[in-house]
Amino acid sequence: MDDVILYDYWRSSAAYRVRIALNLKGIAYRAVPVDLLKGEQTGPANLARNPQGLVPTLEIDRLSLTQSLPIIEYLDETRPEHPLVPAEPRARQRVRAIAAAIAMEIHPVCNLSVARYVTGGAVEAMGDWMRRFIPKGLAAVEEMVKKDRTGGFVHGDAPGLAECCLVPQLYNARRWKVDLTPYPTLREIDGHCALLNAFEAAHPDAVGVAA
Incomplete structure (x- = not known):
């Protein structure tokens, strides 16, 4: 099984949201820091992953996902354990x-x-x-x-x-x-x-x- 990788910054609210969702779903992941204070988000490596020059990016299911809310929705749709949105x-x-x-x-x-x-x-x-x-x-x-x-x-x-x-x-x-x-x-x-x-x-x- 491929590793789940979260490109993360510790104080990013958006990355924090995804960390919570991964934990609620019980999905083990490896965090790779992107230092926003040093401007690493606009470096070529991060731009290749995330053209907006942002965090988080989540690599999962051989996909590279961006934007925290759609990432969380994807996790909920593909992993039904502990649903994050109501059914009704x-x-x-x-x-x-x-x-x-x-x-x-x-x-x-x-x-x-x-x-x-x-x-x-x-x-x-x-x-x-x-x-x-x-x-x-x-x-x-x-x-x-x-x-x-x-x-x-x-x-x-x-x-x-x-x-x-x-x-x-x-x-x-x-x-x-x-x-x-x-x-x-x-x-x-x-x-x-x-x-x-x-x-x-x-x-x-x-x-x-x-x-």
Whole structure:
């Protein structure tokens, strides 16, 4: 059987999502770091794998997959153990909408390359940028999760696609000292996830070293 290889960066939210999904699915993989601080993502080796010059890239089933949400969907469609999205269409749409609200709305605005460009890279200004836009996004996600929620997680009593996106986003929020007090539902779910090995093993502190 071919090795599963994840081209990864320890603090990348997108790579963090895929690490969680791989762990939830019980898929063993080998991580190959791509150092974003050194610009390795735009080097020829990474561009050959990922023309966008991003992480993650997942090599699995003799395929080279990019973009975290489609990667996670692929894993769910090809490996039915521990489903990450509900079977029922309405619930599935809800979970996907919550994941998209994080990965496609909050994350792009608060991506480090965007924040550095608009602030000139000053740490204090970048922090102000994050604390302006992350709370706005989390407030919406809090309401989306509360509506029609069942069980202890976003949907039911097991984590899935939405948690793969939520937990890295809350890690990033804490990194930038965002006040999470207004989001009790999100904090509760995050607390449940923190007790699970799949999330603990994917945490940046478990896979990287402080920059």
